[in-house]
Amino acid sequence: MMKLDALKLGLATAMILAIIWLICSAFVVFIPAAMMQVSGHMLHADLTGQAWSMHWTGFLSGLIFWSVLGGLLVWAVAAVYNRLSA
Incomplete structure (x- = not known):
């Protein structure tokens, strides 16, 4: 069975x-209004009275956090897959 390169996939x-x-x-x-509406639909919530707060610190921390978290998660999934398929 084929092994996944966990590091490259992550x-x-x-x-x-x-x-x-x-x-x-x-x-x-x-397009903040449209994105607020889309976000409301995704959360099954009425976000009409809400507003975005986009700052560089939040932008950069979110970029780093979600990229690292997603990469680590997929790396772990690939590592477990490789163990199970051995």
Whole structure:
């Protein structure tokens, strides 16, 4: 059975999540009302009275956090998969 390269898969996931974070953040900056509506639909909530608070610190910490967390999660899944398929 084929083994997965857990490190490469984790790094690829982290890079893709970073790109998605950049795109999503750009949408929040350029079309905030539409993104608030989409977020409300995703959370099954009425966010009409809410407002975005986009600062560089939040942008960078979210970029790093979600990229690292996603990369580590996929690395762990690939490592467990490799053990189970051995």
